Amino acid sequence: GFSTDNGPLGGFEVRNVNLFGKLREGAFRSRFSRLHQLVRFEYFDPRFRRYGARSFAPLTASLLYQRDTSVTRFFRSTIDRGSGGIVQRFDAEGKLIDEFGQSVKEPSINRLTFNLETRRDFELELSPSGAVRKRSTLVLRYNYEDVRLFNIGSLLIAPALRPDQVVRLSRFGASFARDTRDAQFDPTRGDFLNVDYALALKGLGGNISFSKLLARYHRYKTISRLRNTVLAASFQLGLARLYNPTDRNDNGVIDDADRRLPISERFFSGGSTSLRGFGFEEAGPRVVVPNCTFGPQPTPVFDPNTGFLLPPCGTFRDQKGEPVELNPFTVPIGGNALAVANLEARVGVTRDLQIVPFYDGGNVFEKVKDIFGKDTEPGRNPNFRARWSHTLGLGLRFKTPFGSLAVDYGYLLNPPEFVIQQFGGGTAIHRPGQGQIHFRFGQTF
Template sequence: MAFERRTKRLWLVLAFCAALVLSAFPVPAFAQLFGGPQDETSENGAAGGFFGPIINLFSPKPLTSGPPAPDATPYAVSLTVNGGDSALRDRIEAASALERLRERAPSGAAGLVRRALADRRDINAALYAAGYYGGIIRIRLAGIAPDAPDIFQRVEAARARGPVPVEIDVQAGPLFQFGRVELLDAANRRPLAEAPSLTRLRLEPGEPALATSIVRAEGAIVDHWRRMAHPFARLADKEVVADHKTNKVDVTFLIAPGPVATFGHFTVVGADFLTPGFIEERIEITPGTPYSPEVLDRLRRRLLEYEAIASVRINEADRLAPDGSLPITIEVSARLPRYVGFSATYSSTDGSAINAYWGHRNLFGGGETLRLDAQISWFGEKSEAVPNADPFGYKLAATFVKPGIYTAQDDLVANAAVLREVTNAYVREAVTLLAGIRHRYSDDLTLQVSLDLEQSQVEDSTGTNDYGIVGVPIELTYDSTDSKLDPSRGWRATATVEPFAYLGEAGAGPTLFRGAVSTYHAFDENKRFILAGRMAAGSIVGAGLYDVPPQRRFYVGGGGSLRGYDYQSASPRNEDGIIIGGRSFFEASVEARLRVTDTIGIVPFFDMGSAFASEWPDFDSIKYSAGIGLRYYTAIGPLRIDLAFPLNPGPEDGDFGVYVSLGQAF
């Protein structure tokens, strides 16, 4: 059994590494190697052969652009770039259709000429985008310019002898810098008060005069005045002058800010699937409040959190009301009320699970949600504490949310479950109920006060015991991230305090403290490099270790905490080496999320953590691990595959761990 389990894990690792290789190397090469002949592609450019589906999954773009053109005119291109750096050459190569599509011959001589004429425009745009305004572009087809009178005859004659020779010669010229940059009122050409700084606009004098910076600044300027309560702000005109004597670019923006406005009357359209006034109660914008697009965006995102609502469109009126306010129309649409689905998770250390669910997004018409889950799990290995236990578990759960139980900011949240749980430390059969009120203080901050009830029978290394638990968890949550499944900026933090009226053998008095914080930072606008970090800790005070029921102790190890180590394995053990859990824990992780293509990402990571028998973490037995992950980005979130290795394993620890799930690790 041990050999078979190791073999299965080895095949998973090999498959994981193959996926990494396929995503990192040029796809055409693998198409030749694994997909049969190089021309074995479908009409849409998909790779053929036995490995074609795998190659297509990890390919950022089709291998070809389609079937050959009629009357194809093959050509051989020579591209020369003088001046600039390698990044400029990459820009020019990407802009040039002649270079980019050279494997795809155009139709006839006219097609080649059209491609060459378009290259003049596109290469020039690439030079401007990089700050080169004095470039010279020479394109020759069969030795002459593409707009020469006899160009078609020369191309046809050259084609008869073989591929048409194409020469592209780009003289980049000097790099221009920003000179004078002004933001003026379009009405009188005078400087505007409270204008954004040139540093913020990335238009500082002396910096490279990238055309992309000018274009980006146009939107930033309009957004600035809209945030200053000018809803009709617009860029009336701009003047860009390149001085070839000084290699400077002067830019003048002529701005029409428009009038200052306040929020006026809100009209709701399309909300007949909800109880009357549902949307109006949640607008929370008092008429007369200064206009702000950010306030409207927060409102839109807040309304979209209700599962019954499919879309929210906020339409601003095209003119102000007589009192200077701006009327707003909110248009909402409904999602399908019922849904079904299933999910699956796999881990070589945590076990596997399959879950089927049914849900209703608008149960009684007031945005109430009900979800029923049926899960079957398999631990995969023998439980250390209960070696003869059946490895299969189950969970039947119901989750209900009632928005606006008291006010629009108060929601009723309830979850009930009947379950059987198998772990290395214990086997539990239980009935649980967690019900409480969640109050929203702001879009980022919520507080939930609940009642925690559990009646369970737990078997561990000490025997079988019945436990009754009554607690009052108080949880404060802060979340300023931009995405639930794949955040690129912001913070998440939770803090929980749960005093127990009854906690198994401990009775009344014990209190649980637990907190976690994570942060995310994208280093570029396209979010291709994100650094993410997480830290969590907890403690149970007022009770001895064996007075705390095993299922309420702290455990570390596995995909949700310390990757690379077996589930719960970085936790205290008894004198027989069996996991018993602890009264405190500490965890920390850091990840570098690197996008290789639009759909493929590589994530090196480092984890550390351990649980402790003492009331507070003592850090004497911290475990460490490192690894690399593959992310396949989908519309609903990234598919995660992580391969982790323990750095300071004990004799009871494995060699590695493999984890597959949807969403980032944290």
């Protein structure tokens, strides 16, 4: 194939559904283009272990290598609004350079992962028609992941990525789910519980040790006397802790950046299915970008939050190739803790239309203790402090042949405030907009 973004595209796939004559499956997949390369091996044994009279626990194994040089696409949704679409440094000839003006290569993400997983159903109840009415499932897994960022010097947010340039995770995990909902996509009664826990250890071959818990609970109840109104509630709680943090950003001290999970493991929230007073994954702590200085300074400039000397910004150029100075703005960085509560009343107006008043509360927090407001650290960066947010809103649900079309408007009652150091001295306060409109197919949860 061919894409105007990636150029020529290709792929190759081989699958065997009866390996060794024992109904085991094996597959090899590859995808390649100028910007993306992927190779994946898969193995599936549907009868790995017997339990009960007629039940089997399957085993799934996969090995994947992926290289992606379209790194900037991961940052554009948040950064474009603050930087005018500028995410990298270029010289006058359009070649990539770092903050010191030195030529650098295209940034890339290289990822190697190995997954091993098995599952078992503990409770399975079917209706007379054969539909699942109740199910409890336990999943056990092992995961090894090696992620490396190369040539990030040209990127606007390189300082935020440097602690995670080399991340090796070796972890065991377990997930338990119990589902009594009457429908998966538009439930009207029942509940859903999911608890996921993972433990990553350096002793297993990784370079970071942490534990991470994420629990979710949804509850649905129909009140037939109120036009079949469905009361829906959802709660999420995420907690993580690093063990024996190291100096991952090479600044000689163990600072806040070293105590955070790798960015791929942090909790994020905000958007059409969580906190609707925020944009997509824009809740929680933020960093100021660019956190550097443009041009020669009469005296050294220090970061007021860390006390370190600010590095030069280097040269950024607009779409016409002209050098520009970027005004500082904020970028969400996620956190080690998450607490979210959603309450909805899905009121039927007609057979194909619902009106949905809702409340969303919670936030992403840098540290677990921040959930409970126990921040007593003097001199802490105020942009890393998060408080419980409150959003009130109203939505509409239109039933279509493709599912429910949802339109929600959320109004954030207590928007956060972020302190931005100005290049000319002093500070400014940034307050995100309070109103957000969201579109999607399907219910919120």
